[in-house]
Amino acid sequence: MTDDLKDKQRLDRQIIALRVAKEFQDGNYVNLGIGIPMLASNFVPAGREVVFHSENGVLGFGEVTLPGEGDLDLVNAGGQTVQRQPGMCFFSHDESFAMVRGGHLDISVMGAYQVSDKGDLANYMVPERQVGTIGGAMDLAFGAKRVIIAMNHVTKDGQPRIVKKCSYELTAPACVKLIVTDIAVIEVTDKGLVLKEVAPGWTPEEVQQLTEPTLIIDKECREIELM
Amino acid sequence: MPINKIVASFDEAVADIQDGAVIMVGGFGTVVSMPSCLLEALDRKGIKNITTVSNSSGFGADVWKMQGAPFPEDMDILVRNRRIRKAIVSAPVSAMYVNNFEKLLRAGEVDIEMVPQGTLAERVRAARAGLGGILVPTGIGTVVEQGKEKKVIDGREYLLELPIKADFALIHAHKGDRWGNLVYRGTSRTFNPTMAGAAKVTIAEVDEIVELGELDPEAIVTPGIYVDRVVARPKAVVDDREITDEQAMESQARFRSEIEATKKLKESGGSQ
Numbered sequence: 001m002t003d004d005l006k007d008k009q010r011l012d013r014q015i016i017a018l019r020v021a022k023e024f025q026d027g028n029y030v031n032l033g034i035g036i037p038m039l040a041s042n043f044v045p046a047g048r049e050v051v052f053h054s055e056n057g058v059l060g061f062g063e064v065t066l067p068g069e070g071d072l073d074l075v076n077a078g079g080q081t082v083q084r085q086p087g088m089c090f091f092s093h094d095e096s097f098a099m100v101r102g103g104h105l106d107i108s109v110m111g112a113y114q115v116s117d118k119g120d121l122a123n124y125m126v127p128e129r130q131v132g133t134i135g136g137a138m139d140l141a142f143g144a145k146r147v148i149i150a151m152n153h154v155t156k157d158g159q160p161r162i163v164k165k166c167s168y169e170l171t172a173p174a175c176v177k178l179i180v181t182d183i184a185v186i187e188v189t190d191k192g193l194v195l196k197e198v199a200p201g202w203t204p205e206e207v208q209q210l211t212e213p214t215l216i217i218d219k220e221c222r223e224i225e226l227m
Numbered sequence: 228m229p230i231n232k233i234v235a236s237f238d239e240a241v242a243d244i245q246d247g248a249v250i251m252v253g254g255f256g257t258v259v260s261m262p263s264c265l266l267e268a269l270d271r272k273g274i275k276n277i278t279t280v281s282n283s284s285g286f287g288a289d290v291w292k293m294q295g296a297p298f299p300e301d302m303d304i305l306v307r308n309r310r311i312r313k314a315i316v317s318a319p320v321s322a323m324y325v326n327n328f329e330k331l332l333r334a335g336e337v338d339i340e341m342v343p344q345g346t347l348a349e350r351v352r353a354a355r356a357g358l359g360g361i362l363v364p365t366g367i368g369t370v371v372e373q374g375k376e377k378k379v380i381d382g383r384e385y386l387l388e389l390p391i392k393a394d395f396a397l398i399h400a401h402k403g404d405r406w407g408n409l410v411y412r413g414t415s416r417t418f419n420p421t422m423a424g425a426a427k428v429t430i431a432e433v434d435e436i437v438e439l440g441e442l443d444p445e446a447i448v449t450p451g452i453y454v455d456r457v458v459a460r461p462k463a464v465v466d467d468r469e470i471t472d473e474q475a476m477e478s479q480a481r482f483r484s485e486i487e488a489t490k491k492l493k494e495s496g497g498s499q
Contacts, residue, residue: 126322
């Protein structure tokens with residue numbers, strides 16, 4: 001990576017989450033993975049009612065509470081305590097994954113180590129440690145109607161995470177539909193990866209420099225709307 | 228004679244579990260969903276060479292003491308004391324830090340079968356329901372498909388996954404009665420009702436035992452037919468020993484700063 005790109009300002013975790021949340025449509029059932037995705041629960045666009053699902057058996061929970069302020073018997077999949085709200089319900093693990101695998105979730109947002117131009121997803125095997133946790137990720141990747149990935153565009157060493165072929169163990173092949181990173185929003189299509197939006201101050205060419213497969217630059221490619 | 232599945236103590240409840248047994252352990256990631264007192268009793272017994280079936284491999288008691296959980300032992304008590312020969316598990320390690328299970332795995336001291344979470348739940352449910360196997364789409368095109376038979380149904384590929392059978396299931400519920408009917412509390416339901424009845428013997432650790440008839444039949448989650456023993460937790464005593472796990476502290480601090488940052492952004496109109 002060239003030094004000028006290395007020092008360019010990127011979106012932080014909160015802003016990535018905010019952009020992801022714009023994808024939530026009124027009435028959607030949404031599962032949020034641990035990390036950046038979970039933050040998206042705090043940015044549901046005004047006027048839209050969204051029901052959050054968590055693998056550990058809850059639909060319709062509220063915002064994350066501060067540690068020590070919540071009920072330990074009311075947590076999201078990351079173990080953070082969340083608020084009780086009207087309409088929420090609890091269920092067992094087999095029921096929870098009937099929802100996931102059965103195609104009842106509209107959106108699953110997850111993190112990733114790598115995504116390929118075919119939408120292959122690698123996000124469970126910790127690369128440096130060669131161990132990993134499959135957890136609920138595979139079922140979500142196979143079962144949700146729309147898989148959205150929220151991640152940094154490159155690794156800590158500046159290597160692209162959006163690649164021609166994943167070198168890490170796959171979570172699921174051809175499942176990702178949208179990638180939201182700290183510099184771009186990219187749609188996975190049959191024709192390839194379409195660059196839809198860039199972060200403020202970034203050009204499509206600069207995003208391409210940090211992306212392994214060739215991007216199709218959308219005719220209406222524009223700056224990410226942050227607010 | 229009246230049915231009475233209530234057992235007086237945790238030690239008595241696990242007395243007949245032998246070395247080498249296959250043991251399901253209910254709950255998810257957080258300790259409040261787990262049968263902590265049964266795990267402690269199993270450990271006290273000095274059991275060896277067991278195969279465990281569980282969602283996670285534990286974070287360790289220190290993490291949970293810090294959160295104020297009165298019964299802080301999770302799967303880690305069996306891991307760190309080297310009770311486990313093989314773990315059938317969905318979430319064995321943490322992305323945030325190296326847990327004791329990962330250390331044993333690296334040292335070659337424990338075998339693992341990692342199973343996608345939904346497949347784990349359904350294979351356990353299959354055992355309870357008397358099924359010979361299930362067809363699951365999850366895992367096609369990944370390492371999970373290795374060595375498994377495939378079937379194509381209506382043009383979609385599925386893996387034949389087999390039921391997971393066990394000798395004992397240790398679960399945690401909120402309230403139970405002498406027939407073994409159970410209700411749960413909040414998100415602490417998780418694998419507990421899934422595992423109830425999936426083993427030869429199901430032992431339920433409950434926060435409270437209530438009189439028969441007190442549980443609303445409309446609200447009972449686990450029918451007593453699936454449960455063999457019920458044992459009540461003692462009145463909760465919060466352990467206020469100092470926390471030693473620095474990494475756990477750090478992760479809590481990170482959660483806190485992240486939530487505060489979110490709130491700040493929201494207050495400044497960022498969500499509009």
